[in-house]
Amino acid sequence: MQLQTLFKEIQSHDIRLTKGKKAVLECLYKAKCGLSAQEIHGELSDSALDLATIYRNLETLEKLGFLLKTEYSAKGAKYALSSRKHSHSIECVECGQEVSLGECALQELMKTIQQKTGFNNISHVVKFSGNCPQCQPTEKTA
Amino acid sequence: MQLQTLFKEIQSHDIRLTKGKKAVLECLYKAKCGLSAQEIHGELSDSALDLATIYRNLETLEKLGFLLKTEYSAKGAKYALSSRKHSHSIECVECGQEVSLGECALQELMKTIQQKTGFNNISHVVKFSGNCPQCQPTEKTA
DNA sequence: TTCCTTCTTGCAAATCATTCGCAATAATCG
DNA sequence: CGATTATTGCGAATGATTTGCAAGAAGGAA
Secondary structure: OOHHHHHHHHHOOOOOOOHHHHHHHHHHHHOOOOEEHHHHHHHOOOOOOOHHHHHHHHHHHHHOOOEEEEEEEOOEEEEEEOOOOOEEEEEEOOOOOEEEEEEOOOHHHHHHHHHHHOOEEEEEEEEEEEEOHHHOOOOOOO | OOHHHHHHHHHOOOOOOOHHHHHHHHHHHHOOOOEEHHHHHHHOOOOOOOHHHHHHHHHHHHHOOOEEEEEEEOOEEEEEEOOOOOEEEEEEOOOOOEEEEEEOOOHHHHHHHHHHHOOEEEEEEEEEEEEOHHHOOOOOOO
16 A cells, blocks of 8 residues: 555544654555664654654554554564554564564464454554574573 | 472572562462463562562563463563463453453464474463454444 | 572662653644 | 644653662572
C-alpha cells in the first residue's frame, strides 16, 4: 500500500492528519522491520518531533488499526504498519544481536485463539531470545 | 517435579540455596499461572522479601534455566517454572480481564526457529490482547 | 562448631520507557 | 479568513526494573 493511500484513509477517520502522524507513518513505511518510539525519534532527528508526541501518535494509530505492536526489546515496544506483513526477531542474550525470523508465523494460532475465546481484534506481541550460534555455552557434560 | 528436587538441583550449581530463592520457587510452584515480581512480592507478604531481591532471584533462576519469562502484562514480566508446562493469556484492551489460553502452543514453532537460526536455549515471551466478548465495539458499517 | 570467604539481602537512589498536565499551536470546517 | 478543537512541546510524574553499598547469611575449612 502506498503512503498516500494510508494518509487518505486516516483522514476518513475523525482525526487530523498532522505532521506528527505523517512522520511516524513515513518512518515505519520506510523501515524494513518494527521500530520503537526511540528509534523513530532517532530517525526523525530533523523534524524534531517530541518523544511524547511520537508515543501519542503510535497509540492513536494503533487504536485505529493502522499500526501493530509487534514485539518488546531492550529498547522498548516495536511497531509496524498493519497493512504490511510483519515479522518478529530473535535476540541473543549474550551479544545482543537481533536476527529477523521472516514473516510472522502466528497467523494460524491467532485464528484459533479467536475461535476459542471469542475475543476479536486480537493482536500479539512476541519476543524470542536465546544464544546465537556464536554465543553458545559449551555443554557441561556432568 | 517436586519442590525439594528443584532445591537439590539448584544446589548442584554453584549458587546458594537461600531463603529468597526458596520463597520465589515455592511461590511459583504453587501458582497456577505465571507471576510477576510484584505478584510474588504480594504473595510473600509474610516473609517480607525485598522486591529488588525478588528481581535478582528471578534473573538468576532464569539464567540457570529454572524459570521462564512467559509474558508481559500491565503488571510487568511474568515468570513460570520451566520444569512445568506453561501457558499464555489474552488480555482485554478495554476491561483488562485476562483469560488463560491453556498449554503453550508455540513449542513446534520454537523447534523450527532453532533449526532455521542455529540459536539454542531459546525462550519466548508472548502477549496477546484484544476485545473480549463483552467489550466488542459495534461494527461501524460505513 | 567456629571462622572465613563470598554470595545475598535490604534499603535507597538511579534508570528507563512511557504517560500526563497544561499552555501554546495548528488542522479542519464553515 | 477566523473559530473550534485536536495536537504538540515541555517538564514533571509514573511504574517497573536495576544498581551501589554496607550489613547479614550460606557453605566450606579448620
